[in-house]
Amino acid sequence: MVKEVMTSNKAVAEAVRLAKPQVIPVYPITPQTTISEYLAQYVADEKIDAKYVKVESEHSAISAAVGASGAGVRVFTATSSQGLMLMHEILYAAAGMRTPFVLADANRAISAPLNIWNDQQDSIAQKDAGWLQIYVEDAQEALDTTLMAYKVSENPDILLPSMVCLDGFILTHTVEPVEIPDQEIVDEFLPPYVPEHAYLDPKDPMSIGNFADPEYYMEARHDMDVAMNNALDVIQKTCDEFAEKFGRKYGLVEGYKTDDAEIIYVAMGSLCSSIRVIVDELRAKGEKVGLLKIRSYRPFPVDAINEIVKDCSKIAVVDKNFAIGMGGALYGDMKLKIDKEIYGFITGLGGRDITPEALNEIYEITKNGPENDVTWIGLKEE
Amino acid sequence: MVDIPDKNLLAPGHRGCAGCGASIAVKLALNALGENTVAVSATGCLEVMTTPYPETAWEIPFIHVAFENSGAVASGVESALRIQGKDDVNVVAFGGDGGTVDIGLQSLSGAMERGHNMTYICYDNEAYMNTGIQRSGATPFGASTTTSPSGVASFGEDKPKKNMPMIMAAHGIPYVATASIAYPEDYVNKVKKAAETKGPAYIHLHQPCTTGWGFPSERTIEMGRLAVETGSWILYEIVDGKFEITYRPEERKPVKEYLAPQKRFRHLDDELIEKIQKYVDAECKELGL
Ligand SMILES: Cc1ncc(C[n+]2csc(CCOP(=O)(O)OP(=O)(O)O)c2C)c(N)n1
Ligand code: SF4
Ligand SMILES: [Mg+2]
Numbered sequence: 001m002v003k004e005v006m007t008s009n010k011a012v013a014e015a016v017r018l019a020k021p022q023v024i025p026v027y028p029i030t031p032q033t034t035i036s037e038y039l040a041q042y043v044a045d046e047k048i049d050a051k052y053v054k055v056e057s058e059h060s061a062i063s064a065a066v067g068a069s070g071a072g073v074r075v076f077t078a079t080s081s082q083g084l085m086l087m088h089e090i091l092y093a094a095a096g097m098r099t100p101f102v103l104a105d106a107n108r109a110i111s112a113p114l115n116i117w118n119d120q121q122d123s124i125a126q127k128d129a130g131w132l133q134i135y136v137e138d139a140q141e142a143l144d145t146t147l148m149a150y151k152v153s154e155n156p157d158i159l160l161p162s163m164v165c166l167d168g169f170i171l172t173h174t175v176e177p178v179e180i181p182d183q184e185i186v187d188e189f190l191p192p193y194v195p196e197h198a199y200l201d202p203k204d205p206m207s208i209g210n211f212a213d214p215e216y217y218m219e220a221r222h223d224m225d226v227a228m229n230n231a232l233d234v235i236q237k238t239c240d241e242f243a244e245k246f247g248r249k250y251g252l253v254e255g256y257k258t259d260d261a262e263i264i265y266v267a268m269g270s271l272c273s274s275i276r277v278i279v280d281e282l283r284a285k286g287e288k289v290g291l292l293k294i295r296s297y298r299p300f301p302v303d304a305i306n307e308i309v310k311d312c313s314k315i316a317v318v319d320k321n322f323a324i325g326m327g328g329a330l331y332g333d334m335k336l337k338i339d340k341e342i343y344g345f346i347t348g349l350g351g352r353d354i355t356p357e358a359l360n361e362i363y364e365i366t367k368n369g370p371e372n373d374v375t376w377i378g379l380k381e382e
Numbered sequence: 383m384v385d386i387p388d389k390n391l392l393a394p395g396h397r398g399c400a401g402c403g404a405s406i407a408v409k410l411a412l413n414a415l416g417e418n419t420v421a422v423s424a425t426g427c428l429e430v431m432t433t434p435y436p437e438t439a440w441e442i443p444f445i446h447v448a449f450e451n452s453g454a455v456a457s458g459v460e461s462a463l464r465i466q467g468k469d470d471v472n473v474v475a476f477g478g479d480g481g482t483v484d485i486g487l488q489s490l491s492g493a494m495e496r497g498h499n500m501t502y503i504c505y506d507n508e509a510y511m512n513t514g515i516q517r518s519g520a521t522p523f524g525a526s527t528t529t530s531p532s533g534v535a536s537f538g539e540d541k542p543k544k545n546m547p548m549i550m551a552a553h554g555i556p557y558v559a560t561a562s563i564a565y566p567e568d569y570v571n572k573v574k575k576a577a578e579t580k581g582p583a584y585i586h587l588h589q590p591c592t593t594g595w596g597f598p599s600e601r602t603i604e605m606g607r608l609a610v611e612t613g614s615w616i617l618y619e620i621v622d623g624k625f626e627i628t629y630r631p632e633e634r635k636p637v638k639e640y641l642a643p644q645k646r647f648r649h650l651d652d653e654l655i656e657k658i659q660k661y662v663d664a665e666c667k668e669l670g671l
Contacts, residue, residue, distance in 0.1 A: 022465045023458060051461040056492030060454035063447055063489065067422065067458025070445045073466065075458075093447050200420045200443035200459060202471055207438035209446035216435045 002180050008171035011139040011178050012078070012104045012164070013038035015146035017048050018186040021076040021101075023068035025053035025061045030116045031168040032080040032106035039076075058083035062090040062103075069099035070208050072199030074150065074192070076101065080168060081108035084122045088129070094161050095130025095224060097209050098197060100153035101161050102146060103131075107269065107320075108168040109350040117351020118168040120269065124321040124329045130224050132162040132231055133298040135268035139176040142166045144248055145295075147181075151190050151238050157230045159197060165297075167270040169351070181246055189245050231299045252301035254293040255308040257283060261290030263366055264309055266334060267318045268294045271354060275318070278359040289363060294330065302337045314341045316366040318359075320348040327374035343370050347377040354378065389441065391417065396439040398431040401599025403589040403606070405431070406563045407505045408476060414573035415501075417442060419472040420463065422456040424481030425449035427512045427591075428505065450485035452477045453493035453502065460498045472577050473500040479520035480510045483546045494553045494582045501576040501583045504546065507591035515594045519544040522614075523661060524654055525646045527594075532649040542661060550584040551620045557583035559619035559628075563590070564606025568617055568628055575619070588615045596645020608640040613666040627671060634671070637662050 006014070012035055016024070024043070026036040043052040053068075055061045061077050069075045079087060084105055094101070105123045109115040123133060134149065136142045142164065149162035166172060198208050212220055232252060239250040256272075257279055258264055265275050272293040282289045292308050292315075294301075309315060315338070319328020326332060331344030345362045348354040358377045365375060391412035398405050404427050412419065420443045423429045429446045432439040447455045456475035463471050475493075477486050482504035490502060509527050510516040517530040517539050526538035551558045557579040561569040569587065576583030590605035592598070597605055609615040610629065614637060617629040637659045641647040650658070 023461045025454075025458060025461075049465075051465045053457055053461050054496060055454060055457070056488060056495070059451060060457070060489050060492050063451035063454035064458030064461065066447050067445060067455035068462035069458075070447075070455075071420070071459045071462035071466075073462040075462075090448060090451065097447070200445060200463075202418045202420065202443060205441060205443045207433050207440050207444040207446075209444075210433040210435035210438065211430050211446075212435040220435075 001182055003177055004180060005175050005177050006139060007034065007173055007175050008136070008139040008142040008166045009034040009106065009173070010038060011143035012146050012166065013042065014180050015143040016076045017042055018181065018183060019076070019147055019150050019190055020048065020074065022050050022073040023053060023064070023075045024050050024077065025055045025064035025068070026077050027055050027058045027061045027079065027083060029058070029080045029083040031108060031172040032078050032083070032104070034172070035078045035104060035106070058086040059090065062087040062094065065101055066090060066094045066097060066099050069101045070097065070198050070200060072195050072201070074101070078104040078106070080106040081110055081122045084126060085110060088126065091126050091129040091131060093209070096220065098159040099161060100159050102149045102153060102164065103161065104146065104164045104166065106168045106172045107165055115350040118170050119320040119349045119351070120165065121321040123163055123165045126163070127298055127329060130160055130228070131298060132160055132296070133165055134162065134295055135165045135297055136171070137270055137272045137293065139171060139178045140248070141250070142171065143178055143180070144242065144246070144250065147186060147190060148238050148242055148250070152231060152234050154193050155234050156196065158227050158234055160224065160227050160231070165269065170270045185245055189242065228299045232301055235296055250295065252296040252304040253308060254295065256291040256293065258290035258292060258308050258312070260288055262288040262313045263316060263363065264290045264292050264312045265316050265318060265362070266292045266294060266330065268297060268330060271318060271320065271348065274354060274356070275359060278356060278363070282363060287363070297330070300333055300337060305338055309338060309340055312340070314343070314366050316343050316345060316362050318345050318347060318362060322346045331374065344374040345377050346374065352378050391441045392432065393439045393441060396431045397434060398427065399593050399599065401592045401602045402427070402431070403563050403591060403602050404428050404505050404507065407503070407587055407589050410563065410566050410570055411474065411503055411573045412442065414570045415472045415474055415577055418470060419474055420459055422446070422452050422459060422473070422475040424452040424477040424486060425512070426478035426481050428476055428478065430512055449481055451489045452481060453486060453490035456500050456502070457493045457496065457498050460500050464499070475500060475502045477502070477504055478511070479504060479506040479508060480518040483519040483544050491553065494550060494555050494584065497581050499581055501573065501585065503573070503585045503587055505587050505589045507589045507594055509594050511591050511594045520546065524650050524658055526649055527646065537650065537654055538646070547584070547586040555582045555584060556580070556622050557619070560586045560588070560615070560617055562588040562606045562610055562615060562617060564603045565610065565617060565629060572619060594646070597643050601643065605643070608635070611635045612637045612640040613662050613671055614640050616666065616669055616671055618669065627669065630671060634666065
C-alpha cells in the first residue's frame with residue numbers, strides 16, 4: 001500500500017488500473033477529462049493491458065462499452081454533464097441488456113445556460129435508467145467505490161451497471177492524500193470478470209439485445225427491479241468485505257451525530273464534508289443536529305435511512321439538482337419513501353458556492369418551520 | 383454458383399415479409415463469413431424480424447443495442463474480442479440505410495476511422511422500412527415514400543441518393559464495395575474479401591424491398607437485377623484506393639424498365655423519368671460504366 005496526494009480523478013484512474021478492465025472507450029469532457037487522459041497514458045505505458053477505444057462521442061463511448069461488455073470483458077468509461085446526457089438512450093440499453101460495467105461521472109451542471117461547474121443534475125437526470133448510483137465524498141472514497149462498484153455490478157444477483165458520481169472540480173480537481181491498495185489484495189477482492197449471461201462466443205452462440213413484445217417486456221423490466229433491490233444487500237456485504245480487506249468502512253448511508261439528533265440534514269457527495277463542519281459548530285452551541293449522507297442513491301436504501309432518521313423530528317434535504325416546478329430529486333424520493341416531516345432545499349446549482357451561512361440558514365429555516373416545502377438557498381437578491 | 387452450406391446461419395422462420403431481400407442479404411453474408419463470426423445489428427427490419435424474444439434466427443453470436451450505433455457497438459465487440467486474443471473471429475455489423483447513411487453515420491465514421499478489423503454491411507432498401515417506408519438519405523430521386531410523398535405539388539423525393547460508398551472511401555479504409563443481393567456470387571466474393579481485409583471494410587448492398595418499393599414478392603431478385611442492368615446501381619470495389627467495376631451489363635437497359643414495375647415510381651411522368659435517365663447516365667459516365 002502506498003499513500004499519495006492526488007485528485008479524485010486520479011484516484012478513479014488508479015482504481016481503474018487496479019480493477020483491470022480490458023476495454024476503455026472514453027471521450028473527454030470537463031471536468032472528467034483528466035480521467036480519460038490518465039487512462040490513455042496508463043495504456044500507453046502498459047500499466048493497464050486494455051484496449052483504449054478513441055471514440056468520436058460519448059454516445060459511441062457508451063455504445064462501445066455495451067458492445068465490449070456484451071462480448072464478455074470488464075469495461076470502464078467516464079463522462080460528465082452533456083456527455084452523460086448524450087449517453088442517455090444507451091444508459092437504459094446498458095441496464096436492460098444487463099451489462100455490468102462501471103462509469104464514473106464527474107458531476108457537472110447541464111446546459112442551458114452552458115456551465116461547466118458542479119452540481120448533480122447530470123447523474124440525477126439518469127436516476128431511473130436502471131444504473132446503481134453511488135455518490136462519493138472524497139478522493140479515497142472515489143477510489144474505493146470504483147473498486148466496489150465492479151464487485152457489486154458483476155454479482156450474478158445484480159448484473160446492472162454502476163455509476164460512481166464525484167463532484168466536478170470540488171473533488172475531480174482537488175488534491176487529497178489517498179491510500180492506493182496493493183494489486184494482490186485488489187485481485188483477491190475483485191477476481192477477473194467471468195460472465196455467464198452475456199458473452200459473444202462463436203463456440204456457444206447467443207443473441208443479446210432482442211426485440212421483446214408485450215408478452216415478455218414487463219418481466220424483463222421487473223427482473224431489473226428485483227436486481228436493484230438485491231443490490232441493497234450486496235452493496236452492504238461488499239462494503240463489509242472491503243472493510244475487512246482494506247480497513248475502510250462504508251455502507252449504503254452514513255449517519256454523522258444522528259443518534260440523538262432532532263434535525264437531520266440529508267445530502268450526497270462532497271457537500272457532506274461541509275455539512276459535517278456545520279453540524280459540529282451547531283452541536284457546540286447545544287443544537288441537536290446530525291447529517292445523513294446518502295452514498296447509495298440507487299438503490300434507494302429506505303431501511304437504512306429509516307434506521308437513522310427514526311427518532312428525529314425534522315429532516316432537511318439539500319439537493320444540488322432540481323426538477324423544474326417540483327423540487328430536488330432526493331427531496332422527492334425522501335418524501336415518497338420516508339414518513340417524516342421533510343423539507344427540501346435547493347442550492348449550489350451550476351457551481352454556486354454553498355457557504356456556511358447557507359447551511360446555517362437551512363438549519364434555522366427547518367427549525368422554525370419553513371414557509372414552503374421547497375426553499376431555494378443562495379439566490380441573489382433582486 | 384454459390385455453395386449452399388450444410389447449416390443455415392440465419393435460421394428460416396423469421397418474421398420478415400415474403401420475398402424480403404434483407405434476410406437474403408444476411409444469409410449470403412453469413413455463408414461467406416462462416417460460423418466463427420459475431421454479428422451486430424442496428425434497429426430496423428433485420429433486427430426486429432430475426433430476434434423476437436425469446437427466440438432468435440441467428441445461429442452465431444448476435445448483439446443489437448440501438449438504431450444509430452452499430453458502428454460503435456461493433457467497435458466495442460471487436461476490441462473485446464481482440465484483447466482476449468480472439469483475432470480469428472470475424473466481426474460483421476449490419477445497418478439499414480437509415481441506420482447507416484443518416485442517424486448512424488457518425489458512429490460508423492468513427493469506427494471506420496479508428497481502423498477496427500471489422501466488416502460493415504449496409505443493407506440498403508432505400509427507406510426506413512421498419513417504421514413504415516419513410517424516406518432516408520438513401521432514398522432515390524423521384525421515389526414516393528410516406529415522408530416524401532408524391533402529390534399535387536410533389537413528385538416524391540426531390541434529392542438524389544447520398545453517395546455513401548464514396549463517403550466511406552474518403553475515410554481511406556482498405557476495402558469499400560457496392561453489391562446487390564441479385565448478384566450473389568459478386569456479393570459473397572466481396573464479403574469474403576472484406577473479411578480477409580486487415581482493418582475496416584464497408585459493403586453497400588442494394589436490397590430490393592417488396593413492401594416498401596411496391597412490387598410482387600416473387601420479383602425481388604428481378605428488381606435487383608434491373609437496378610444493375612439499367613446502371614441505377616453500379617457494382618464496384620475500391621481496394622486500397624484502387625477503383626474497379628466488378629460487373630458490366632452487356633448493354634445498359636433504359637432506366638424506365640427498372641422504375642415501371644415499382645409502385646414508388648409509378649407517379650413519375652416522362653419528363654421526370656428522362657431526368658432520372660440523365661442522372662444515371664452521368665453517374666455511369668463518371669464511374670466508367
Ligand atoms: C433514436 C431512434 N430514432 C428512431 C427510431 C425509430 N426507428 C426504428 S427503425 C427505424 C428505421 C430503420 O430504417 P433502416 O435503417 O433503413 O432499416 P430498415 O427498417 O429499412 O431495414 C426507425 C426510424 C429508433 N429506434 N431510434
Ligand atoms: S419491409 Fe422490406 S425489408 Fe422489411 S421485412 Fe418487409 S420486405 Fe424485408
Ligand atoms: Mg431501410
